[in-house]
Amino acid sequence: MAEKKATIRDVAKKAGVSVASVSYTLNGIDKVSPETKERIFRAIEELNYKPSLTAQCLSKGDSKLIGISLPITEKGDIPGMLLENNPFFGEFISGVESVTRKAGYDILISGVETNEHYSDWVMRRKLDGIIMVGAYPKSIFEEIKTIDVPIVLTDTYEDYASDFHRVMVEDEKGGYMAVKHLLELGHRRIGYVTGSIDNSLVNYNRYSGYRKALLEAGITPEREWFFEEHVTFDGGYAIAKDIMEKQNVTAVFVAADIMAIGIIKYFLERGKNVPGDISVVGFDDIKIGQYMMPGLTTIRQDIIMKGRVSAEMIMKDIGLGRRTNDSFILSPSLVIRDSTSAL
Amino acid sequence: MAEKKATIRDVAKKAGVSVASVSYTLNGIDKVSPETKERIFRAIEELNYKPSLTAQCLSKGDSKLIGISLPITEKGDIPGMLLENNPFFGEFISGVESVTRKAGYDILISGVETNEHYSDWVMRRKLDGIIMVGAYPKSIFEEIKTIDVPIVLTDTYEDYASDFHRVMVEDEKGGYMAVKHLLELGHRRIGYVTGSIDNSLVNYNRYSGYRKALLEAGITPEREWFFEEHVTFDGGYAIAKDIMEKQNVTAVFVAADIMAIGIIKYFLERGKNVPGDISVVGFDDIKIGQYMMPGLTTIRQDIIMKGRVSAEMIMKDIGLGRRTNDSFILSPSLVIRDSTSAL
DNA sequence: ACAGATAGGTTAAGCGATTAACCACATTAA
């Protein structure tokens, strides 16, 4: 099994120079003559030497590691990351990875439990940046504010988030577009289905768009048109029972595709027709949406792009050597498929 | 912003002891009196000291990092990880994370490009273990064999994989069950849809099961019943055209749910009925399958469990201090939903 | 009463890099 990994010392010895010279040539610092460089490179080649990232991290202070944190599912026997329940996260991560990888960074995925000290993780690992996906309790932000590391928050509107990079989508506009679409199809009694609206302004803003469109059409949204559940397939499926029983909406705007899919399932399974008996428009445009039957009409956000932009913001700060705080706001677009129809 | 992070030296000074004493108490080595321990803990508390994992890695030699590598999508403008195309991976990772997290390990996600040196990554990061999901070219295995680190391979039958931990599912049995089910429903001309069969014995073994069931029923599988495409929604959707045009099968066993979903979409979209016009049974039981309409009949493997077991194998080796090679073979089960029916 | 064990600590040498400071020699400028 593996010969001992070569260290910079081995290289230096083999090339007959000091470790400093090896380090300088490796870091492109012009302090070494071409001939010596040549010898050093040959030694490196022969020993198959690769510098230890750990050692570099310790001496340079940067780990080449970007952390991505995902919310943990709040319920269930074995708590897992939301990654397990919503394809959204996989797509997002894939976007991040595509840019970090070619910049030489690796990504660390972690679920965040609200009771653990998030900043400890960041500091102990000396992460070069962190991307926090989704909503977290305020205390977490108080905590990370004190860490001197680039941070991007996705989908976080709360005021205390303005110290960080943010990438989001025009949620209100998205909600507005969704409902506008439904109104144009002749729907009047339109429901809003969402995850918790308390700890997520995202859901609230989508609601605002929903409300605005309704109001413009001279309709006052009623309390009974509002449905709240977990943002999972199961959550959508569960809340669909309510929706069906109450029978007071002809269409719903659902704040997440994944819930929308659960809802549709429930209806179809009970012999109802979608969009015949209920029109539904989702939000996100996760890949699966277009492969459903009916194809899911939804408000699209470019998830991969969201990941890429997040990663690029981190890279920018790393280049700058300090934390900045940009906002990148994606434009949503309406993708009309087959889960909505005229009343 | 952040006060400088406290080091073990600061703690030692504050507690009035040597750094060694601090280190010993922290590592539970019984060499420090209760009173001194008390002082040290108080200093730690006051300084909010957390040991640097980087430094620990350098001196102890283990990084508390587990790498998970995923195949990169072979096509597309912006290459991303398969994570982006198949919910399977998110579920798997979630399973891994649930055990590694409580063991104090973080996971590193990386796409693997065939042209890069995989072992370099592992060694430079000093990973404590790696989990390779899916199929890779043989050269990669030659390479990792020389690394002295726990390794688990999922879904890899090839002979050179026997040096490593493996976790898989009884693929042949799964294929057999799928086809048996179809046969019982009266189907005779049954197709097999798969990703590349060349570089994946998984797909081949599922095929064997398929073939075996057919042969037992006195049916010889024909060349035209075999369909090969990318393992993505799009791949399934694309190959469905062939299937529909040829019109020589009444049912298909599809080696991955994700392709099955694409196929169903294509048929339904063209006014065909599923399972009326074609019965389809998938493989995996990704979560979305049960929320489709029709619900996807499939061969279930417990993906989360697969992730958990993989992680536990790594943990076992780490505990042992050496690489071992177990095999864990999950039993598949048939989940009958609505995408199959009697002929 | 004395050797040997034990309890409780300290010192200092790594782990594998980076980098400021220093040095010797050859050029160049005044």
Added chain:
DNA sequence: TTAATGTGGTTAATCGCTTAACCTATCTGT
């Protein structure tokens, strides 16, 4: 001629922790 500058290198401290080796004082058994 002499001081300043540049070239190509080396030495050694440092990053933050672990741990073998060493030390001293007290305790134990005979």
